[in-house]
Amino acid sequence: MPALSALLCSAVLTVAQEPGSCAVCHGREALALSRSPHLAAGVGCTACHGGVDGLLEQEAAHGPELRPLRDPGSAVEACGSCHADVGRMRTFGLATDQLALYRTSRHGQAVFERGDAQSATCVSCHGAHDVLPPADARSPVHERNQVATCGRCHSDAALMQARGLRSDAPELYRDSVHGRALLQEGRRASPACSDCHGSHGAVPPRAEAVGTVCGQCHAMAAEYFRAGPHGPTARHGAMEECVSCHGNHAVSQASAELLLGSEPGHCGSCHAGEEDVLAVAAGIHDRLAALDRDILDTAEVLRRAASRGLFLEEEEAYLGDARGLRERARGMTHSASLELLADVDNRGQAMIQQTLESLDVKRRQFRDRRIFTAAYAVVAALLVAVLLIYRREL
Amino acid sequence: MILVLRSGVGEAEVEDVVLALTAAGARSRVLRGAGRPLVHVLERPRGGVRRFARHRAVEGVEPLSRSRQRRIGRPFYPHHFLGWCAAMLLLSGALVLLSGFFPRGLGESPDPRLPPAEVQAPWYLRPLSGLLHLFPPGWEWAAWLAAALLALTACLVPALDRGRGRLPGAPALAAGLALAAAALALSVLGG
Numbered sequence: 001m002p003a004l005s006a007l008l009c010s011a012v013l014t015v016a017q018e019p020g021s022c023a024v025c026h027g028r029e030a031l032a033l034s035r036s037p038h039l040a041a042g043v044g045c046t047a048c049h050g051g052v053d054g055l056l057e058q059e060a061a062h063g064p065e066l067r068p069l070r071d072p073g074s075a076v077e078a079c080g081s082c083h084a085d086v087g088r089m090r091t092f093g094l095a096t097d098q099l100a101l102y103r104t105s106r107h108g109q110a111v112f113e114r115g116d117a118q119s120a121t122c123v124s125c126h127g128a129h130d131v132l133p134p135a136d137a138r139s140p141v142h143e144r145n146q147v148a149t150c151g152r153c154h155s156d157a158a159l160m161q162a163r164g165l166r167s168d169a170p171e172l173y174r175d176s177v178h179g180r181a182l183l184q185e186g187r188r189a190s191p192a193c194s195d196c197h198g199s200h201g202a203v204p205p206r207a208e209a210v211g212t213v214c215g216q217c218h219a220m221a222a223e224y225f226r227a228g229p230h231g232p233t234a235r236h237g238a239m240e241e242c243v244s245c246h247g248n249h250a251v252s253q254a255s256a257e258l259l260l261g262s263e264p265g266h267c268g269s270c271h272a273g274e275e276d277v278l279a280v281a282a283g284i285h286d287r288l289a290a291l292d293r294d295i296l297d298t299a300e301v302l303r304r305a306a307s308r309g310l311f312l313e314e315e316e317a318y319l320g321d322a323r324g325l326r327e328r329a330r331g332m333t334h335s336a337s338l339e340l341l342a343d344v345d346n347r348g349q350a351m352i353q354q355t356l357e358s359l360d361v362k363r364r365q366f367r368d369r370r371i372f373t374a375a376y377a378v379v380a381a382l383l384v385a386v387l388l389i390y391r392r393e394l
Numbered sequence: 395m396i397l398v399l400r401s402g403v404g405e406a407e408v409e410d411v412v413l414a415l416t417a418a419g420a421r422s423r424v425l426r427g428a429g430r431p432l433v434h435v436l437e438r439p440r441g442g443v444r445r446f447a448r449h450r451a452v453e454g455v456e457p458l459s460r461s462r463q464r465r466i467g468r469p470f471y472p473h474h475f476l477g478w479c480a481a482m483l484l485l486s487g488a489l490v491l492l493s494g495f496f497p498r499g500l501g502e503s504p505d506p507r508l509p510p511a512e513v514q515a516p517w518y519l520r521p522l523s524g525l526l527h528l529f530p531p532g533w534e535w536a537a538w539l540a541a542a543l544l545a546l547t548a549c550l551v552p553a554l555d556r557g558r559g560r561l562p563g564a565p566a567l568a569a570g571l572a573l574a575a576a577a578l579a580l581s582v583l584g585g
Contacts, residue, residue: 373494380487387480
């Protein structure tokens with residue numbers, strides 16, 4: 001408790017450097033504000049809440065202009081009064097379209113059109129007084145915290161059910177390949193909620209826009225998909241682009257196995273009975289699987305050679321090229337074209353062959369090196385023996 | 395080797411043995427005062443020293459025992475020089491053999507995508523690399539000079555032995571151990 005008091009006093013003193021002294025009564029809020037970059041930028045209590053600076057008597061300090069900002073719309077407008085102001089934001093290099101985007105979002109529509117008091121506003125995601133930059137790992141909108149922040153509402157079954165939305169999306173995301181990469185492995189290139197849904201203009205991607213959203217990262221797959229036979233089908237709304245095969249929140253690690261079988265998302269689930277289509281899918285699968293297997297086998301051969309003392313940077317680079325071509329081949333599966341894939345697959349196999357040939361040269365060099373060094377050691381040992389025998393005669 | 399002469403041999407016969415050795419290309423010296431005279435053969439004569447056992451003045455041929463060596467000494471050349479050469483050959487042979495079979499460095503294998511701040515030398519060059527690192531940039535010549543001096547000192551220690559002990563093997567061993575310790579320390583310090 002004494003520590004808390006000291007902390008509060010320190011915050012009070014910090015905030016009291018401003019003309020207003022709201023911290024005398026609102027210590028907790030003042031403490032939160034002291035951690036925010038707002039205070040450093042000169043944005044104190046009265047900038048958002050109104051009131052009169054420098055007065056310690058409550059009624060006079062609050063004055064007739066006090067804004068409690070308890071209703072969602074007024075809170076959004078208060079934030080927007082600065083954050084939509086180009087002149088003010090230019091100093092900080094911040095975007096000024098958040099308010100406009102928010103108005104177009106489902107959250108904004110719920111607040112401004114339906115007066116939904118439970119819809120997310122600025123403070124729901126960013127916090128009220130202790131707002132931190134999104135890049136700060138403690139911020140609730142930092143990419144690693146987004147699923148928890150969005151999940152506060154979107155995991156609430158009652159809240160979501162009342163609005164006709166599913167409440168399992170955050171959980172599904174956590175177990176997905178994207179969620180595991182970001183939350184467990186810390187790979188920041190993996191998407192968080194806002195990367196697909198947007199942040200201030202949060203809307204679910206429409207069926208025809210899914211490819212564009214996923215294509216932000218999976219550009220090659222999106223390109224081949226649009227150029228392939230599925231592109232026109234998706235444009236006509238007969239399939240949901242990426243989601244039809246990979247799902248949305250529960251995206252699992254894509255593998256060539258999707259090309260076989262008739263489980264949901266697999267080729268056979270839509271193309272059952274179309275033997276020619278399934279034959280192409282099986283052909284693509286076989287080529288990909290063979291390339292995968294050859295790369296794995298070659299990597300094992302390199303690992304064993306390296307453990308024997310060979311320097312294999314060149315061969316690792318060749319195999320890296322083969323891996324790059326395999327990734328390209330994986331992207332090309334979205335074109336559903338065996339001819340296109342065959343070209344990349346052949347180049348991948350050529351790189352594997354080059355890796356093995358180069359390794360063979362290194363092995364021969366290593367063998368020669370061992371023969372020569374062993375020969376030198378034998379000659380040295382013979383000379384030593386001769387010298388010692390000669391010395392014995394002395 | 396020591397030629398033990400028969401007791402009571404005269405000076406002329408001793409001289410004859412020495413002359414025979416000289417004719418066979420071997421230096422020798424006569425040792426007196428230990429009862430019967432002895433001839434210390436300092437170099438290997440042509441045909442070997444054992445053929446002199448048949449000389450009428452010679453009773454037998456004995457190797458130079460350590461106790462006798464301690465008493466009468468042994469010239470540096472060729473005895474200890476040959477030992478030193480054999481040790482150097484053995485060391486270089488072992489190093490070359492090990493470097494041929496275990497060429498890798500001691501650290502992680504290099505990653506071209508994440509180049510290390512400093513490239514490490516293979517293990518057999520780590521002492522030299524460590525010595526180079528002890529000197530500031532531009533003073534590499536001093537590092538090479540120091541390495542040469544260090545090696546020269548280690549090689550010359552047995553030859554420079556002026557102690558009363560007549561077994562240069564002990565200082566040579568000490569010099570070898572000191573050199574190995576210095577190599578290890580340089581590998582660690584400069585690594």
